[in-house]
Amino acid sequence: MNxxxxxxxxxxxxxxxxxxxxxxxxxxxxxxxxxxAGADENTTISFSHDAKIEGKEIPAGTYGLHIIVKDGDNxxxxxxxDISSWGSFFYDENNDALRVDVTTKEVPHxxxxxxxxxxxxxxxxxxxxxxxxxxxxxxxxxxVTDIVLSDFREKSKGQLGFSRQNWEQAARFSANNYxxxxxxxxxxxxxxxxxxxxxxxxxxxxxxxxxLRKMGNTDEYAALMEEAAQMAxxxxxxxxxxxxxxxxxxxxxxxxxxxNVKNNPENANVHDSLGECYxxxxxxxxxxxxxxxxxxxxxxxxxRANSEKLLAELEAM
Numbered sequence: 231m232n233x234x235x236x237x238x239x240x241x242x243x244x245x246x247x248x249x250x251x252x253x254x255x256x257x258x259x260x261x262x263x264x265x266x267a268g269a270d271e272n273t274t275i276s277f278s279h280d281a282k283i284e285g286k287e288i289p290a291g292t293y294g295l296h297i298i299v300k301d302g303d304n305x306x307x308x309x310x311x312d313i314s315s316w317g318s319f320f321y322d323e324n325n326d327a328l329r330v331d332v333t334t335k336e337v338p339h340x341x342x343x344x345x346x347x348x349x350x351x352x353x354x355x356x357x358x359x360x361x362x363x364x365x366x367x368x369x370x371x372x373x374v375t376d377i378v379l380s381d382f383r384e385k386s387k388g389q390l391g392f393s394r395q396n397w398e399q400a401a402r403f404s405a406n407n408y409x410x411x412x413x414x415x416x417x418x419x420x421x422x423x424x425x426x427x428x429x430x431x432x433x434x435x436x437x438x439x440x441x442l443r444k445m446g447n448t449d450e451y452a453a454l455m456e457e458a459a460q461m462a463x464x465x466x467x468x469x470x471x472x473x474x475x476x477x478x479x480x481x482x483x484x485x486x487x488x489x490n491v492k493n494n495p496e497n498a499n500v501h502d503s504l505g506e507c508y509x510x511x512x513x514x515x516x517x518x519x520x521x522x523x524x525x526x527x528x529x530x531x532x533x534r535a536n537s538e539k540l541l542a543e544l545e546a547m
Contacts, residue, residue: 231345238341243362243504250301264296269483282371284330303334306427307368335365375407397421404469405441415441418526427457432461459486464494468503480511498529502537
């Protein structure tokens, strides 16, 4: 955002200093003009990538920002292709790239006109002009998955592409953010065996298995999870078990947690995890057994707290 910041200075702003509707500014070429959404030369907004404003598409670029302030709680925000004019004195609706209608809000007094980002999500933000006691919010959203993956596709042609971990990271992002699963599968296959820098690891086998599960290939998924489990260290195997719990694949979760207990019989955390798995599966007897075993092994404070909490819940059942 690029804008100038007028002050209220005790003036009556809405309907007076800033007229309602379109008005003749008395200067320039515009016979009907909206408010300049600031002071002095054009207020502008720039988008590095194609975006959506209130759900309507707008191409990447820089736009002049104008507002039609309506009596009551309504306004129209105008994005103009003209970015070099002074204020709205030379406004021409033929240069409009987009108009969106918004509902204004009453807010605490703001002396200096300010643009703020009042809400954030992984794919959007709500921008707002705030001045005097009025806020003009509008939602800006991006196709973040496409932006990130397009950037990777381009950069992978250079040095970035000579690292197995980068291909794994791109495949994981795509799989977790509704990207192309076939493309993600190709990337993780390359990390496993497709290039001179490839290497089969627990992480990329487990990742490939998760992608295959999302694609509905349950047989190869199960085989890869077994292979990954044989390569896993204690923490990785525990993580694998919880991934299976979250996927409601209780049989696989139980298998991995039991393997971890077999491999690490003196570790309190793996007993706690196995007990939690049994609790989720409704096996109270075995849940109590392994949670009590966890406590008997003098666990760290966080593990002790979890085992005690789960036991208390079982006793209340």
